[in-house]
Amino acid sequence: MPAATNTKRNLVTAALVAPAAAWLMIFLVLPFIAMLVFAFGERAPEGGYQAAFTFAQFARLPTRAAAFWNTLVLAPVGALLCLLVAYPVAYYLAVKADPRYRLILVSLVVVPFWTSLLVRTYAWMYILGSRGIPNLLSMVGFEDVRLLNTPGAVLLGIVYGYLPLMIMPIYVSLEKLDRRLLEASADLGARPVSTFFGVTLPLSLPGVMTGVALVTILLLGEYLIPQLLGGGKVFFIGNALVDLFLQSRNWPFGSAIAVTLVAVVVVILMVAMRIAFKVAGTRQVDLV
Amino acid sequence: MTKWYRENAPITAEQLADELMRLKRGSVTRRHFLGVTGLGLATAVLARQPGLFNSTAFAGDLGTQMSIATWPNYHDPATFEAFQAATGVAVEVNVFGSNEEMLAKLQAGGTGWDLFVPTNYTISTYVKLGLIDELDLSKLPNYDASTETARFTNEGVVDGKTYAVPKNWGTTGIALNSNKIKTPVTSWKDFFEVAMTEADGRAMVHDYQLTTIGNALVSLGYSFNSTKPDELAKAEELLIKVKPHLYAINSDYQPSMRATDAWMTMCWTNDGAQLNRDMPEIQFVLGKDGGEIWSDFYAIPKSAANKAAGYALLNYLMAPENAVKEHIANGAPTTDSRVLKLLPADVTGNKIVYPDDASLTPLEFGAAVTLTDPGRAELMARFKSA
Numbered sequence: 001m002p003a004a005t006n007t008k009r010n011l012v013t014a015a016l017v018a019p020a021a022a023w024l025m026i027f028l029v030l031p032f033i034a035m036l037v038f039a040f041g042e043r044a045p046e047g048g049y050q051a052a053f054t055f056a057q058f059a060r061l062p063t064r065a066a067a068f069w070n071t072l073v074l075a076p077v078g079a080l081l082c083l084l085v086a087y088p089v090a091y092y093l094a095v096k097a098d099p100r101y102r103l104i105l106v107s108l109v110v111v112p113f114w115t116s117l118l119v120r121t122y123a124w125m126y127i128l129g130s131r132g133i134p135n136l137l138s139m140v141g142f143e144d145v146r147l148l149n150t151p152g153a154v155l156l157g158i159v160y161g162y163l164p165l166m167i168m169p170i171y172v173s174l175e176k177l178d179r180r181l182l183e184a185s186a187d188l189g190a191r192p193v194s195t196f197f198g199v200t201l202p203l204s205l206p207g208v209m210t211g212v213a214l215v216t217i218l219l220l221g222e223y224l225i226p227q228l229l230g231g232g233k234v235f236f237i238g239n240a241l242v243d244l245f246l247q248s249r250n251w252p253f254g255s256a257i258a259v260t261l262v263a264v265v266v267v268i269l270m271v272a273m274r275i276a277f278k279v280a281g282t283r284q285v286d287l288v
Numbered sequence: 289m290t291k292w293y294r295e296n297a298p299i300t301a302e303q304l305a306d307e308l309m310r311l312k313r314g315s316v317t318r319r320h321f322l323g324v325t326g327l328g329l330a331t332a333v334l335a336r337q338p339g340l341f342n343s344t345a346f347a348g349d350l351g352t353q354m355s356i357a358t359w360p361n362y363h364d365p366a367t368f369e370a371f372q373a374a375t376g377v378a379v380e381v382n383v384f385g386s387n388e389e390m391l392a393k394l395q396a397g398g399t400g401w402d403l404f405v406p407t408n409y410t411i412s413t414y415v416k417l418g419l420i421d422e423l424d425l426s427k428l429p430n431y432d433a434s435t436e437t438a439r440f441t442n443e444g445v446v447d448g449k450t451y452a453v454p455k456n457w458g459t460t461g462i463a464l465n466s467n468k469i470k471t472p473v474t475s476w477k478d479f480f481e482v483a484m485t486e487a488d489g490r491a492m493v494h495d496y497q498l499t500t501i502g503n504a505l506v507s508l509g510y511s512f513n514s515t516k517p518d519e520l521a522k523a524e525e526l527l528i529k530v531k532p533h534l535y536a537i538n539s540d541y542q543p544s545m546r547a548t549d550a551w552m553t554m555c556w557t558n559d560g561a562q563l564n565r566d567m568p569e570i571q572f573v574l575g576k577d578g579g580e581i582w583s584d585f586y587a588i589p590k591s592a593a594n595k596a597a598g599y600a601l602l603n604y605l606m607a608p609e610n611a612v613k614e615h616i617a618n619g620a621p622t623t624d625s626r627v628l629k630l631l632p633a634d635v636t637g638n639k640i641v642y643p644d645d646a647s648l649t650p651l652e653f654g655a656a657v658t659l660t661d662p663g664r665a666e667l668m669a670r671f672k673s674a
Binding site for chain 1: 386388389391392393395396413416417489495497531534535536537538543544547548549660662665666668669670672673674
């Protein structure tokens with residue numbers, strides 16, 4: 001009986017979807033609702049949350065303009081720097097590397113994840129501090145070079161920390177690349193450079209987009225790297241949130257900032273994805 | 289941790305672990321183990337004290353794990369190793385940069401701390417919010433209120449009930465590297481001026497509203513504890529003007545001072561003493577225009593999971609022979625006359641640790657209102673995100 005089959009299929013679907021749905025409900029939707037409620041509340045006298053309905057928290061958002069600005073500038077810049085460093089590595093791994101060693105080389109990209117990012121970022125504090133690179137530079141005559149606690153140090157930490165997350169998706173999309181397309185391109189008279197920009201790069205765009213989106217989204221919530229390599233002076237919105245919840249105990253204002261951050265991220269992603277798909281779409285039509 | 293700490297221990301952690309394994313394997317006798325590790329002596333000394341080392345304490349009701357929330361560079365690691373060797377309880381140490389951070393964690397719940405180290409001005413608020421328990425002094429036979437200095441310890445008692453017992457007192461002054469900074473710095477006014485000139489890019493302030501805002505207020509001639517909006521506005525103006533010249537905003541300034549990445553910082557007595565001990569060119573001065581005098585306490589959170597271990601460690605730390613090692617390693621002055629008697633003369637004669645009364649006169653104890661005042665909290669957050 002078709003009705004019974006349908007019911008059964010629906011039950012199977014429900015069973016398959018239920019764990020993920022429950023997970024998202026409990027750990028994403030409900031906390032987000034709580035955050036929305038908090039955002040319209042007031043700070044209790046000793047800190048925390050006190051029920052109210054006010055837009056006062058949103059009205060104070062401009063006081064965190066600098067943190068929003070730092071995040072919205074340094075996150076995409078960090079992601080693009082990552083991309084510039086990651087693409088040649090991914091290209092080498094997928095196209096040029098000897099297939100016998102490829103697995104080992106790819107594993108080497110992932111190896112840093114075996115150690116906590118906190119520890120690895122601490123190591124940079126020593127490398128960039130006075131006794132590290134600036135000390136070496138002073139031996140060859142460059143005195144008083146300051147690296148630690150600058151936006152540059154934060155960017156370096158970002159590129160270092162997020163590089164594997166950028167390499168992997170690009171590597172995967174390049175690895176699937178059909179070599180016959182490259183041969184066809186060469187046969188039709190294209191030089192390697194134009195083959196790269198006409199064939200390889202467009203076909204790897206899905207990987208590039210995934211990598212950029214992944215890294216940018218994670219960076220928008222970044223807290224650790226600016227804290228350690230920025231000395232509490234290069235302030236991301238993540239640091240502002242930590243401060244509001246863990247120092248000044250202003251949960252409503254913190255919630256308002258978090259809600260705003262989510263809204264900004266959604267808008268940026270929608271716009272970026274639309275542009276990216278449009279570019280990728282037209283390129284692929286060109287190829288066919 | 290520096291090697292210096294280790295020299296305090298009768299035996300290194302590695303040797304202790306080796307000896308413990310030998311004991312477990314049966315290669316050595318219990319007598320040998322207690323002898324070489326120094327635990328025999330410790331046990332003998334403490335055996336007179338009821339509570340900690342009696343048979344019930346060893347019956348396993350202390351568990352194997354506890355957690356303490358405290359300040360950077362604040363304990364002799366050998367203390368916790370010896371405590372673990374004596375009781376089997378491993379101590380996990382959580383380090384914080386401000387009382388506000390500790391309060392925030394306790395308010396949010398689920399800290400897992402069995403003992404923590406709040407500063408004098410916070411205790412009344414913890415009591416008011418119901419976050420700490422009145423201490424059961426019968427579980428702390430090593431604590432003796434009559435040997436404590438009331439000036440430093442009275443804020444542990446609220447409405448006649450003891451909620452916290454003192455760890456040590458101290459001051460918040462200025463540490464500066466005299467090899468690098470030649471301008472004399474004797475006040476907080478000097479501090480902020482030099483931070484923008486000779487020590488440009490080399491000065492640090494705490495990631496802590498009480499001291500960072502308080503010392504900025506002092507430098508402008510106001511009270512360390514002011515919550516007046518117009519005075520706070522002036523302090524904010526100064527801090528935001530100084531910020532681009534700072535090396536960092538961080539309460540854990542020892543690593544940067546030791547590496548000479550930073551040349552000058554807001555500094556607590558204990559850190560000043562530790563830095564000066566290892567690097568004599570780092571001097572510690574109290575602001576002649578004012579600043580903070582404080583005392584830190586031990587308290588047990590209401591939410592503590594292993595209160596038995598919290599009490600056991602607290603009682604252990606209150607024993608003068610253990611406390612004296614803590615004071616030597618940590619460098620902060622004691623509130624307990626029993627400990628003072630045991631301290632070597634080079635410690636009690638150290639002007640960083642035990643300054644003249646005259647230099648303490650302009651200092652103020654932090655006021656409870658600063659902990660919860662929204663104006664100060666938001667000022668600090670704005671300063672950092674500016």
